[in-house]
Amino acid sequence: MWVTADGHIRRELRADGRCDEARGHRRSASTGRYTVTGSQVDYVDDSGFTATGDIRDGVLNDEHLVLHREEKQA
Incomplete structure (x- = not known):
């Protein structure tokens, strides 16, 4: 799970190549598929919108978003 600093x-x-994005209290605001090539992440949501991101030093930079891996709670 990747999350913005404000959550x-x-x-x-x-793992099955699908992605699901929640925005605020809206679950599954965007769903689609993704592929990873090296550090690049390519998205195609189910409406056909495309976006590209890049993972560097544990940070996912995706267009205008900066997301960090969510810490797993014990």
Whole structure:
């Protein structure tokens, strides 16, 4: 799970190549698929919108968003 610093946007990149993004209290605000090539992440949401991101030093920079891995709670 990747999340913005304020927790408003949460993006799950699943092992099956699907992604699910929540915005605030709205679950599954955007769903689609993704691929990773090196450090680049390419998204195509189910409406056909595309976006590209890049993972560097544990940070996912995606267009105008900066997301960090969510810490797993014990």
